[in-house]
Amino acid sequence: MTQNKKLTLFALTWPIFIEVLLHMLMGNADTLMLSQYSDNAVAAVGVSNQILSVVIVMFGFVATGAAILVAQNLGAEKNQEAGSISVTSLSVNLWFSILLSFGLFLFSEQILNIMDLPASLMGEAVAYMNIVGGLIFVQAMLMTIGAILRSYGHTKDTMYVTIGMNVLNVIGNYFVIFGPFGIPVFGVQGVGNVTAISRALGFIVLFVLLIRRASGNLPWRAFYHYEKAHIKHLLNIGIPSAGEQLSYNASQMAITYFVAQLGATAITTKVYAQNLMMFIFLCSIAIGQGTQILIGHHIGAKETEKAYHQCIRSLKLAIVISLSVAVVFYFSSDMLFGLFTDDPAILTTGGILLLMTILLEPGRAFNLVVINSLRAAGDVRFPVIIGILSMWGIQVTIAWIFGLHFTYGLLGIWLGFIVDEWLRGLLMLQRWKSRIWTHKSFIKDKEKPHSQPNTS
Template sequence: MKKRFTQLRSVTLPSKSSKNTKKKLTLFALTWPIFIEFLLHMLMGNADTLMLSQYSDKSVAAVGVSNQIISVVIVMFGFIATGTAIIVAQYLGADDEKQANEVSTTSLSVNFIFGALLSLALFIFSEQILVAMGIPEELMPEALSYMKIVGGVAFIQALLMTASAIVRSHGFTKDTMYVTIGMNILNVIGNYIFIFGPFGLPVLGVDGVAISTVISRLLGFIVVLIILQKRVKGSLSLKVLFSFPMHHIRNLLKIGIPSAGEQLSYNTSQMVITFYIASLGTIALTTKVYTQNLMLFILLFAVAIGQGTQILIGHLAGAKKFDEAYTRCIKSLKLAIIISFSMGAIFYTFAEPLFRIFTSNEDIITVGKSLIFLTIILEPGRAFNLVVINSLRAAGDVKFPVYMGIASMWGLSVPIAYVLGIYFGYGLVGIWIAFIIDEWFRGIIMLIRWRSRVWENKSFTNKPDVLLEK
């Protein structure tokens, strides 16, 4: 795979050492650190799940539901981070580092304020939200505690996401990878201390996992901020930090809100489907959590390729190299589909021993294996969306994916999940079939959009107040 990556067309990115010195980066050079970084993020979540599974299956389900809700809020933080990544990449492609740095500073200040407001709302209304989700009463105390601790300071994640997006857009994907390694180490150590209580320390269970998560994220943000200051000279300015230049904020919103809209729609639709699953009982809910934890490792390859492709296409679109951008997306898509299918097949082959890492419940293992089999079909369809949607966003075509995403998720995924899973009684298998239909339908539509090349009219010039054109 490495050989194939290195043969792909490279793009010129700014070097850390000089404004006029350039360095060549291939998709592989950008993607493998992103892959490792996201893998470690997955491992962090799975470490929580694995360690909690030794403590209580109910605790796993409680944290799973809380994280489903928190993930929606994190997506809302992501609309600034996503807009930042795209705008910075395009400005760098257009050789306008001054504007790129101003956008970086503005995005951090805006996301801090926005994140603080959402964190406060999540802390205050956490119980009402969990009740609305239909969470079983037996899971409520632990789910509520986790949400108040992690959700109450979720603005830290908003800052971490934004700073990391800036660093990656400059091509320094290894740096954020190293930070994630450190965060994982801290998180695992914290989990061990708080869950198992070595040396007579108190066992805090779910509360301990939440505290460990918060501490690791806070330290991770501090380190990324230091890296940003050292890697990119003038990347942050106190003058811009408190001035809130409206043309940058307007541009961030123009790209960020539609970009996050598609992901927000996905997460809210998943919340509705989680409500369906909660009605099936704790066993079904726990099976979903374990299965999706395994699926994340399959999904990871397409996510990394999509993110790397977004960086490259952002630079290429900023430089008006549209033919190269078009070819880059198609090659990345083919690669993502092949890898997603292969990884799905491998995980299905080893599904039973993988599930036994988490649980010995035979009902969970049996249903989980069926879901992993369906994942062989599901993940290649998801690869379409991860690669092509990221490419469309990077080129400035951010609204169309949102419109189609909302139509497909709420017009296909949610109603079909109810009809097959609940009405006809196929349970989780019926719900997974609904996921397949949604991902493949959206993916094919997105590919048609990319091949139409209408996105070529939507990249911005190097003028700060002209980012997207109708």
């Protein structure tokens, strides 16, 4: 299989690692730079971005489905089919995201009122929402093209474009917020324009790269002439995945509500601890996404044994790396938390939370790697059902019982995280080892071109 010979886990993963790291470092660039301009501006943009993050999940489901279907078809050497799915997913997400953009632009003030935003923040929040929300369809296209290119194995392309977008965003923010060389200061409206422009330029570059990388296998007729099977498969993969993400976001909001009952210090400690934890599971995220691409190709090529062992190898690697990084972070906890605060209560509790994270992160690695593997194989619904049940039945329940009822505070809440991640992770591993997923592929045997012995 020619596609698989070009793909290795390392070659796929390190650009994804850099890209996700950049998102983590630069995702709050607007907020950090605006803090030098106005606290009200920070609050206005922060609330607006909370709303926009939910919208992004809603159209992210098409990108998720496209990534898996394209990888499977490329593995089956069905390049034209992969191209057709790519074009269809772009079309579907474009029209859906334009509809959402239109709604955000027209009803931005009403939506922000639901968040009970103070009147003093409304003007800036509406201005930001109208610009960034009104053009959110560009982000939908960025996500979809990025997912397709990664499935083709071109993870470096999306990494380089992400770097360029972030550099443009920071430079643009500097000019519109600080107004050097006598340039007028545009504040929130300027930040919104910079965000929109950097995304638009990123989309143009990625679109050109997609046309070049797909080597003429993009039947543009599929942009307006949909195949029923393609739409069905996109929805079967994407909607459950989006539902799981929305459920996760909702469960985290519930956890945050619990933490709020513990006081301002607890909220601050949680924020700092989770900011540090993001860097611990960064490798697991990258390994999980790289493994999904590889397994999608293997499944398309009917190489189920290669797919099976790839997941196990990736899981072992993710566990070792996440455990090692968690240990290093724990022994550096005073220094790391000291970057944010000198409050002894936060330093003490934060250190204990990072100690518990040593147990938490290997469990999270199970979910980030094995769930992506199951999705890549076409086994989509099982992880979603178990995920939703465990998030609410285990994580939220234990967090309330031990965090609030038995007054263990953040320690009880972290216990809920640990039990949830490990329970789900072990159930996912059991599902993978059962090999039920071998019958879930979206590429049917009769569709496979003439098979030849694999000599690789």
